[in-house]
Every structure is written in structure tokens, then in C-alpha cells.
Amino acid sequence: MVTINQQQNSRTAQHSIGSGFGYRSTAEEVLLNLDLSGRTALVTGGYSGLGLETTRALVKAGARVIVPARRVYTAEQALSGLQNVEIEELDLSDLASVQAFSRRILGRGRGLDMAILSAGIMACPETRVGLGWEAQFAINHLGHFALINSIWPALVAEGGARVVSVSSGAHHITPIRWHDVQFKQDYDRWQAYGQSKTANILFAVELDKRGASQGVRAFAVHPGSILTPLQRHFSKDELVSFGWIDEHGAPADPSFKTPQQGAATQVWAATSPQLIGLGGVYCEDCDIAELAREGVPNGVKDYAVDPQEALRLWNLTVELTSVDISGS
Numbered sequence: 001m002v003t004i005n006q007q008q009n010s011r012t013a014q015h016s017i018g019s020g021f022g023y024r025s026t027a028e029e030v031l032l033n034l035d036l037s038g039r040t041a042l043v044t045g046g047y048s049g050l051g052l053e054t055t056r057a058l059v060k061a062g063a064r065v066i067v068p069a070r071r072v073y074t075a076e077q078a079l080s081g082l083q084n085v086e087i088e089e090l091d092l093s094d095l096a097s098v099q100a101f102s103r104r105i106l107g108r109g110r111g112l113d114m115a116i117l118s119a120g121i122m123a124c125p126e127t128r129v130g131l132g133w134e135a136q137f138a139i140n141h142l143g144h145f146a147l148i149n150s151i152w153p154a155l156v157a158e159g160g161a162r163v164v165s166v167s168s169g170a171h172h173i174t175p176i177r178w179h180d181v182q183f184k185q186d187y188d189r190w191q192a193y194g195q196s197k198t199a200n201i202l203f204a205v206e207l208d209k210r211g212a213s214q215g216v217r218a219f220a221v222h223p224g225s226i227l228t229p230l231q232r233h234f235s236k237d238e239l240v241s242f243g244w245i246d247e248h249g250a251p252a253d254p255s256f257k258t259p260q261q262g263a264a265t266q267v268w269a270a271t272s273p274q275l276i277g278l279g280g281v282y283c284e285d286c287d288i289a290e291l292a293r294e295g296v297p298n299g300v301k302d303y304a305v306d307p308q309e310a311l312r313l314w315n316l317t318v319e320l321t322s323v324d325i326s327g328s
Contacts, residue, residue, distance in 0.1 A: 050262045
């Protein structure tokens, strides 16, 4: 068996490591020579879209997968027939639900080898959750932050784990909007989505810095462009106007990945022995991404891997959620 939970205190530059995988690699392909028997993974959103494909691939490789679900019945239907899958109720927009879920997980006394944070919402109408938080920032970032910090003892229990924060190329839209993080004025659904995806990357940067000494390494990933239920807030006419589907509802953009291909990078980041000793980086197409160049849609923006921005966001998030690794 390949050991995936190893650590190194050094930070990693944003440079390709030549993984041998690429844009069209699938989740099953990146796991082909890995035996995950005895490993336990937590996959948020693991019953829909990329999360579902992630769960399927991990189970096929031998892992046991815990799938948190806001809609437990829907998850049961989607995951029917898969072995070694456990479904637990969790609503990422509700901190009380996050705490209840975490208590149940920790109460089992078993460690986690990987956590893949795949759940999220995209470009939704203005919605408020929790203490008046903007929903995309709250669900995509705050809920996952609270979850990882609350289950921290399970992540360090077996000598360490990997945490994969599923971001997006949409982080190119905007850095953190420090003047109005919660969009109290002039809500824009794409700006809100882009900010939440930048937050996903900054979370991985700071989490890796704090967790490396305990064996927890964190990665952020861009899965690529894929048609999944994530686009539920767009009408058919909008999807056609974007060039994503044709008038018959069929995929229209040949650059889009299949869900199996879209799940590959997050599975690779969670398991690949090529990443032993690395962390705190943004990955795309099953490799570490380069820093973005002006006018190029690929790569990671400087502001999304800026350690000062990452620390500032961490401190703000602790204030909002009252949760931290220390348990304070």
C-alpha cells in the first residue's frame, strides 16, 4: 500500500511537478495503482456531481467513505448499491448542524485519512443564512472551515491526513472583498461566487501552514468546467447563452470535462504519493498549477495564495464561526 499521510514543514511553490496525468484524466485513472483499503475519507457533497464521482472512485479503490448530506434521503438514493459508504446528516449553512455532525464523528473514536470539501453552491440569487451571512461565502467557505476545525482530532489521529478544498477558476473574478465580505450592498452573484472560491484557496494555504507539523496537509483544486447540478441556479436559456449547452440541452462546449474527469484532480490531491511532503498549493488538471499570467484563465492568482491574505481570512473566519483548531 502507498502511504499518503506524510509530512514536511516546508511550503511548496506553485510549479508543475509533471504528474503524468492531465486534463482528460479520470478519477479512476489516478487511483489505478493505489490500494486505499483501511483508509477513511470524508467527502462533502459526496452524493451529487463531482462529489458523487469522487465517492465512487474512492470506494472502488478500497476506501470507506463518509458522506455528509443535507438531504439524507436524496443521498441514500444516489449512493444506493455502493459498499463502504456511510451517510450522516449535515447542513453546512448551520453551525449547530456542523457541531452536531462533528460530535458524532469524533464520538466514534476513529481517524480520517482525507477530507474532500466538494459541496458548494454557485451564482445563486441573494440568500442569507446563519447570522445574515451571504450564502455562497457561508456554505462554500465558513461551513467547511467550521467542519474541518471541529473534526480536527480525527484528522490528526492517525498521524495526519489530507484536506482538499475544492475551489474553481472563478477565483480569478475577485480577491476577498474586505470592504464588504457579506455583500451588504450591491449583491452580485458572480462576485460572490468568485470570492468564495478565493476563500477556498486561502483556507488551504493557512490550514497547511498550521497543520503540517501534525501531519495534516491541505490543497486547493480547480476541477475544471463540468456540467453538474452546481448549475441549478441557471435557466436553460442562460446556459445556452453561455455556450455551455445547445438548444436541445446537450453539452455544447468541447472543452468541458466529464464528471469523472472533473473529479480527478481532487482525488489526485487527496491520495497521490507524488504530493508527499507538499502542501498549501493550488492544483488543476491533476498537477500543481503555475501562477496565473495576465489574460490567461489558467493558474492561480497571486492574491489567492498570499499568506498574509490567508491569515487575515483565517482570523476573520474564527471571529464569525467561533471555531478554531485550538478548540477556542
